Amino acid sequence: MTADRLYELLPAVHRRRDAEAGEPLRALLAVVQEQADLVEADIEQLYADWFVETCRDWVVPYLGDLVGYRVLPGSGEALAAGTEAGRRLLDAVAGRRDVAHTVGHRRRKGTLALLEELAKDVAGWPARAVEFRTLLGVTQSVRLHGRDPRADRRRLTRGRTADLRHTDALDRLDGPFDALAHTVDVRRLSSARSPRRYNIPAAGLFLWRLKPYPVTRAPAHCDDRARTHFTFSVLGNTAPLIAKPVEEPAPTHIADETNVPAFIRRLAFAERTAQYYGPGKSLCVYVGGEPVPLQRIVPADLTHWRYHPKNDQVAIDPVLGRIAFPVRHAPAKGVWVDYHYGFSDDTGGGEYLRPLSVKRPSAFYTVGTAKGNDCHEIGAALRRWRTDKENDPKKREAVIEITDAGDYHEKLVIELDHGDRLTVRAAQGKRPVVRVLDRYSNRADSLEVTGPQRAKDCEAKPRLVLDGLLVAGRGVRVSGEVGQVVMRHCTLVPGWSLDEHCRPEHEEEASVELADTPACLEVERSVLGSIVVDVNEVREEPNPIWLSDSVLDAAGRGLAALSAPDGRPAHATFNARRTTVFGEVLTHAAGLVENSIVDGCLRVERRQHGCVRFCWLGPGSRTPRRFHCLPAEPLPGAPQRVVPRFTSTRYGTPGYAQLAVSCPVEIRRGAEDGSELGAFHDLFQPQREDNLRLRLDEYVPAGCDAGLVIVT
Template sequence: MTPDELYSLLPAVHRRRDAEQGGPLRALLTIVAEQAAVVQEDIERLYDNWFIETCDDWVVPYIGDLVGYEILPGFAAALSDDTSRATGLPSAAVPRRDVADTVVNRRRKGTLALLEDLASDVAGWPARVVEYRRLLCVTQPVRRYTSDGHNARRRSARGGLVDVRRAGTLDRLGGPFDELARTVEVPRAGSTRRPGRYGIQSVGLHLWRLRTYSVTRAPAYCLDRDRACYTFNVLAVDTPLFTAPVPEPSSYHVADETNVPEPIGRRALAERLYDYYGPGKSLCVWTGPDAEDSVVPLGRIVVADLCDWQYRPDAGQVAVDPVLGRLVLPPGTAPAHDVRVTYHHAFSGDLGGGEYPRPEPATAGAAERYRVGPGEDHHSIADALGRWREEKRGHPGKAEAVVEITANEVYEDLTDIRLDPGDRLTLRAADGVRPVIRLTGRRGGDGPRALTITGTASGCRSEVTARIVLDGLVVTGGSVRVRGGLDRLVVRHCTFVPGWELEARGTPLAPGAPSLDISDSPVRTEVHHSVLGAVLVVARHDATEPNRVELCDSVLDATLREASALGGPDDGHADVLLTARRTTVIGSVRARAVELLENCLLYGEVSIDRRDQGSVRFCWLPQDSPTPPRFHCEPDHSGDRARVVPHFASTRYGSPDYVRLADRCAEEIRRGGDNGSEPGALHHLFQPQREDNLRTRLAEYTPAGCDTGLFFVT
């Protein structure tokens, strides 16, 4: 009920007396109405919590208990902590879909398709199940061959010698889609020491932990216009193209190559071009400005090996290399406008700039919005910023603005952003796009390539109130510099390319160069779900307190372990108060003080000047590092310190396995977080918990005598 409705229920004499005294009773009923609304909402929510489809995450374990869903003991203890709810652990430890399908799955026990569904429901990983008994070599009896010729010919199709003319089959050798026969292996498929796939009772569940991310109608990078050589990735780096998974037609279907995020091979693309190429599919190419008429037809696409750029397609053709993410047009036919492409690449999670959904900041809804892109009022970011400056001169209420980029374009016009006291600026990408800001140097000279954000406040600290938010952007070619009176810098879901730019193989052109340079500014920097290069902080000469730097679910990559990831001039200590949660740092960290380091991987030297404040919890950092008191950190907590060292699948930005811990990494690190997950930027994926859950469910639903093993493809 509203306050007016409650007030109208009072007798008229009380309302008249209340009006004479200034309305204190009406004010009281306003507070009562607010609390009544809270109670009413809670009652309605209690009804929703009766159903697995609509209940809160914390209710899922209790509904699971009603149907006999068993929670692992370690997860039950972790779920009892209220702080685990905010990290997403309940949804990883007790998947809602797995609880809902508990009864149905018990009826399907023993079927191959059920194992794939379990991997998707329990762990959220695409999977393919393989019954290895069907791939074992067999000796064909002559008597059975003469009595049943049809079945005998079908059995003799497997178990023979390798046909070297079947190149596509050889490409799948050793993978989840391998069709070649093997002799029997003695080790079990589920062995933890030496698993063996090919046994009579062996069943393998191949899992893909990487996710595919789309890049839609983005400009390809032209390496050589005369020879018409392009890369799919606008950063001019080789990027393997992945399949956009197609949903399986039914729950009884066994996944094939189009249902999982598998890298696209050259022969696979040539043999099944229709399945991979076209609008809305895994990849597509446009060579004209019109979105419909300029699509390169399927018949003009040829698959080629472009590792040395020597292949030359015939007139009218377009050569595509899915392994390297390259394409070539006939020489001299490069269009004057951009060649646009759609493709899919792979990564572990939602991190850095991308087309994945991002929550909109709460303050962005009421701000003045300036849209940038084709068909919008502004065609460049600089034009939108100029329009905002003009409009706010006579209207102080327009100091808060949102510049929203609506297309996958490359913008090279942005070099300076100047903010006045009281300005609130958000520069963000619209949902579903990934714009790129390429820094090409200052006009009219060979000056440093940088985007300079300058606050124009005076020396009075109370006037330093300008704030800026960068959201969903990819910045390449230089650094972002912060100068002057700026109160806060927020970086959300952005990528500041480590090393500024990359060579074709992913080697940074400027190793160790800072991607974020803060100088003479009392800025408070917040970085969330982003990938940054090194951060350089130069303190103000009259600073009375250190700058604050907060890192959360992010990567700080100096490209070299010996380089400075966070520090001051001349590799000195940065005058910052550092807070880092669930962050991976490649390079050294030198700071004046820390407030909290929690669930972090600090792969480099760590040196904290002040060790009498702050704490370090559940982190990996080099032993004997001068830091505040540490709690449950590695390798301090381990007896074998030489063994407990991080091993990454890749530390090269742009590779699918970037900053993911290798499978051979020590378990003390893979489960070294405060809730049993890995520390670092991929902490939120809860991969150890997903694996434990899946192994438990497989043991529950696998028939007796069947040996099931897990094999991670990526």
């Protein structure tokens, strides 16, 4: 549609007279056309609202009502909110797929494969349905055996007696893929206090909350003690690999180990190596740019590196994420890997899709080792930008984009001037690693961000954005007159680096240091270590610090996640929304702290201003006025019951910062909208679990005891 669509419908004589008069009629019709376009767009949207695939979010429950869809709790609150958080909650409690498949699900009511479809449509979780009746030990009739074909089929589908020679079946014992016979347990699977699985009417739904995140063509880490020992993780830590789920062949198919994001077992990898290994599959190893052939891959247990492969073999341990080459046959051209790791949400550096600015500034530089990039190093792109902006002031706004998942060993100094707007980001689908290592023996190293020494009143302070990076080896130090430092979807490794057991090697060191700078620090969907604020409290205002949907990890018990260098409260204003903090927070003031967990004391010096609401705070906290915070003050001498429990509190392990299944319900549902507290609030896992239970009650036949079993 053209801008003068209505004006062009007029006869040519009127347009000619209007042009002679200065085109007042054209200006009037342009205003009318704006309203006509709005009405036309609304009419087109009304037609789109008849279909569940294209309708607006608020129409989904109404379309569901036409087919008798049972609206789940929370839809009304989400519609009334009208905010971004309300939209995400509406997607969690009234999914389009659940509404679209309502009629089909009713036709398949009572089938086992339907339970897996419900988990995918309602909760968005991969699942495996198991009928525990078939795993009960039953004495077969000797008379019917060999005479009735149906008896033989029933015998083959039931659980078998444990065979000590069948190690793979023993390895799957009591898991979602267990195939051994069990004795009956009459307690119900859906019991809230003591659930048990193996009963005649029991049907369980095993759920995987962790998502498989890919790492593509990333450099492997070589062990310093042996040139033939490598780890899939570029940080050198051992981490279990997760299978890349394969789509099930038919709707009636029951998921197996290749259809869900399960941890890859050694025996499963040995039996089905071709299903897991190869380009585009769960894992792959490249030497000199070419994948290692499948016939050379040997599954092995590389605990303590005791296994030594032969001269033409490459050993892989999927449980520890390790690779071993033959002795004295170290690859000379480098090792790259593809693999998948498990994490809860799109937080920290990763290859997942993240929002990027569509606007492309005049100063745009690409960094990478492939041909066609502007520079091969980040430092070279910074030097080129500094030269270009001196010649052209329009290039003060620049973007440096890293186009691969390489490991950049550089001494980076980002020098900013007045009016600069610099973004250093990873390309979509890439996770580069910026490793800041020792370059000088007589002074400390870090990723330096320096601003001008004195601010000008006529020009704005510089701004730096780090997006999609993984920074290891050292932290980020900000000094000078910097206005704003933004970290989005970044990982600043807590403790700088990890050992092979995911323990931080420098647990007392800070990931971010604000030194004599008025910079405002904004952290969004990131993982970082402790923050140290070292400013002049007399001359400077408190540094604003904003954290949202992030993890702030002090990397050690009893350490401060936010403080001054000498352990005093930081001269900062602490703000946190949907954040998990491991360690103490010592700050001058607090703004808004909500829906967060501070696994340590939160001590605020200036308590006259600020608000802390819907949070869990460690004992000994001194805060501004609280609203619906946990825990309540216990009786003298009484043990503390409401304490957060996590799957893991060590970065680099699956389930890091994830609330455990055994976490108290007051924390798992302690947010203002009934979701969990902490960094993964927007997953709305309690609402998903409740909705899935309601759907099970609706589609499971009467008399069947259906329940949920959380695997990861």
